[in-house]
Amino acid sequence: MKSKKIKRKQKNLELDYEYCEEIIKVHSKSFYFAFSKLPKEKAQAVYAIYAFCRQADDSIDEASSPLEQKQALDELKKQLDLFSEGNNLDTPIWRALRDVFDRYDMSLEPFYDQLEGQTMDYHFV
Numbered sequence: 001m002k003s004k005k006i007k008r009k010q011k012n013l014e015l016d017y018e019y020c021e022e023i024i025k026v027h028s029k030s031f032y033f034a035f036s037k038l039p040k041e042k043a044q045a046v047y048a049i050y051a052f053c054r055q056a057d058d059s060i061d062e063a064s065s066p067l068e069q070k071q072a073l074d075e076l077k078k079q080l081d082l083f084s085e086g087n088n089l090d091t092p093i094w095r096a097l098r099d100v101f102d103r104y105d106m107s108l109e110p111f112y113d114q115l116e117g118q119t120m121d122y123h124f125v
Contacts, residue, residue: 012095015092016092016095016096016099017044017047017048017096019051019092019096020044020047020051020092020093021044021047023047023050023051023054024047024050024051027054028050031050035050041103044096044100045100045103045104048093048096048099048100049097049100051093052093052097052111052114053114055076055093056076056114056118057118059075059076059118060072073118073119077115079094080108080111080112080115083097083098084108
């Protein structure tokens with residue numbers, strides 16, 4: 001029984017990485033081409049990180065007002081805070097990122113920096 005549960009979790013994680021891969025494939029063909037040449041696990045890590053960055057960028061680009069932009073980034077920061085506390089968030093991007101952080105020694109600081117940097121786009125909407 002345990003073996004089936006592990007296999008199901010691995011299959012779900014594969015689907016999570018495929019979701020992240022599709023994001024980079026659609027939004028940055030050149031990045032996708034370059035990073036797809038990496039070994040599979042490293043490429044998947046890049047796809048997950050890119051998907052997070054894309055999510056942050058889209059939160060600004062898709063909002064219709066500076067207030068909506070701020071709210072969207074605040075929500076993403078709240079999710080990142082939960083993630084940093086060890087909580088597992090149930091979306092493909094967060095599940096893939098959890099796996100990345102489990103496999104690699106990484107800091108969350110660049111992710112917070114990304115969100116802070118997105119605030120510079122507030123005035124463009």
